[in-house]
Amino acid sequence: MDEVIIPIGxxxxxxxxxxxxxxxxxxxxKKNSSLTIExxxxxxxxxxxARRLEDRMSTIERIVAADSPSFRPTLRSSRDExxxxxxxxxQREMQTSRPRRRDH
Numbered sequence: 001m002d003e004v005i006i007p008i009g010x011x012x013x014x015x016x017x018x019x020x021x022x023x024x025x026x027x028x029x030k031k032n033s034s035l036t037i038e039x040x041x042x043x044x045x046x047x048x049x050a051r052r053l054e055d056r057m058s059t060i061e062r063i064v065a066a067d068s069p070s071f072r073p074t075l076r077s078s079r080d081e082x083x084x085x086x087x088x089x090x091q092r093e094m095q096t097s098r099p100r101r102r103d104h
Contacts, residue, residue, distance in 0.1 A: 058073075061073035
């Protein structure tokens with residue numbers, strides 16, 4: 001009797017259990033692969049904070065440069081200037097099926 005149960009159990013695990021396990025984790029991965037609204041809001045807040053800090057740093061550098069002629073402010077790389085997330089909301093609108101209404 002054990003000679004029949006073991007191969008049936010192995011075949012059941014191989015052809016039923018293993019695909020179920022794989023499909024379960026694939027669906028979990030797809031469900032969790034996108035950012036949630038809270039994550040997007042947090043990223044937007046962090047981006048705004050980074051922009052404000054960058055503006056403050058440039059202001060401080062201008063003040064110090066005016067006071068001290070030997071001071072040389074740091075130069076922004078062209079990569080930093082090209083990296084602009086100001087159009088993040090527009091990008092999200094294009095990705096969603098229902099575009100958000102923009103008030104000007």
